[in-house]
Amino acid sequence: MTTTPERIEDATTDVLTVAARQVRDEGVGLSETQILQVLRLGDDRLEELLALAHEVRTRWCGPEVEVEGIVSVKTGGCPEDCHFCSQSGLFPTPVRAAWLDIPGLVEAARQTQATGATEFCIVAAVRGPDARLLAQVREGIIAIRAAGVDINIACSLGMLTQEQVTELVEMGVHRYNHNLETARSHFTNVVTTHTWQERWDTLRMVGAAGMEVCCGGIIGLGESLEQRAEFAAQLAELNPDEVPMNFLIPNPGTPYENYPVVEGSEALRTIAAFRLAMPRTILRFAGGRELTLGDLGAEQGMLGGINAIIVGNYLTNLGRPAQADLDMLGELKMPVKALSQTL
Ligand code: SF4
Numbered sequence: 001m002t003t004t005p006e007r008i009e010d011a012t013t014d015v016l017t018v019a020a021r022q023v024r025d026e027g028v029g030l031s032e033t034q035i036l037q038v039l040r041l042g043d044d045r046l047e048e049l050l051a052l053a054h055e056v057r058t059r060w061c062g063p064e065v066e067v068e069g070i071v072s073v074k075t076g077g078c079p080e081d082c083h084f085c086s087q088s089g090l091f092p093t094p095v096r097a098a099w100l101d102i103p104g105l106v107e108a109a110r111q112t113q114a115t116g117a118t119e120f121c122i123v124a125a126v127r128g129p130d131a132r133l134l135a136q137v138r139e140g141i142i143a144i145r146a147a148g149v150d151i152n153i154a155c156s157l158g159m160l161t162q163e164q165v166t167e168l169v170e171m172g173v174h175r176y177n178h179n180l181e182t183a184r185s186h187f188t189n190v191v192t193t194h195t196w197q198e199r200w201d202t203l204r205m206v207g208a209a210g211m212e213v214c215c216g217g218i219i220g221l222g223e224s225l226e227q228r229a230e231f232a233a234q235l236a237e238l239n240p241d242e243v244p245m246n247f248l249i250p251n252p253g254t255p256y257e258n259y260p261v262v263e264g265s266e267a268l269r270t271i272a273a274f275r276l277a278m279p280r281t282i283l284r285f286a287g288g289r290e291l292t293l294g295d296l297g298a299e300q301g302m303l304g305g306i307n308a309i310i311v312g313n314y315l316t317n318l319g320r321p322a323q324a325d326l327d328m329l330g331e332l333k334m335p336v337k338a339l340s341q342t343l
Helices: 005-013 015-025 032-039 043-061 102-114 131-146 162-171 196-208 225-238 264-277 289-302 322-331
Strands: 066-075 119-124 152-156 175-177 212-214 217-219 242-247 282-285 308-310
Touching: 005 015, 015 032, 015 043, 032 225, 032 264, 043 264, 066 102, 066 131, 066 282, 102 119, 102 131, 119 131, 119 175, 131 152, 131 162, 152 212, 162 196, 175 242, 196 212, 196 225, 212 242, 217 225, 225 264, 242 264, 264 282
Parallel strands: 066 119, 066 308, 119 152, 152 175, 175 212, 217 242, 242 282, 282 308
Antiparallel strands: none
16 A cells, blocks of 8 residues: 555654654653643544553553552631632531541551552641641651551642741651642632642642652643643643542532533543653542543543552542452552552
């Protein structure tokens, strides 16, 4: 068969052909323009895209899946106005402010370890930690260690000062989560009580202090495809160790309660595009995946670029039971990452 000049043109400019060479073979993430091209691919290319994203993930991250647990020490009553968040105290959501005590924290860590998880993330719904919260986290970490629970400890406590970053490093916190949530150009439509730059500054300090950086966001906040590509490129510039990907859960009482749920195929295309933007990062399924993808979609995501999951409940929305996720990994023949590999 002879190849016409147009076909040669197609083959050399097709974004998936380029991505196979650039990302899969050379480990160089896609640019913002290329990410947008991927996000604009039709459903007829979805299977091909997911297969490539899976190849990229296994080539640059290996076959293991990181399993993590999460616990909220302070739920609800947050003074910030992130429009998607049921924990904001500014919206009439059903979530009420509550604190978890130290024995409860230790028990949650123990249960998380029992699932085989390697990371245990202590989360608080706050703008940033005050002295009381930091003291509680310190006490909690000491109690978890004293109880012999062998697990990496991560924290998600909002925006930090340099002194607080130093304090967390000194407590032995291994990873810090703080999400940028959305593209810089869209942020003021989503949050008005603090800026994207404030979040970015915290992340820069965390990385410079030697903690692993965990930073992701939420898809489906009314952002355009261009802004989704912008967001992926901004995350790639930050070079985070881990990126949690959430899909909007339109929580009752929040300004986004009537926003549509992201469609399954769009969610899978977005996950794959983020994987092609960041070939080496841990890309984690976080909140909203049941609503967006259902059980089957979760499996497709695991074969389309994802390599970490949270087990059990997510903060204020009920996730699947831990065992269902671990069974899924077994069925997909994906090994769970062992703790010794992360130390
Ligand atoms: S996302 Fe975080 S900072 Fe924003 S309202 Fe929710 S808990 Fe507060």
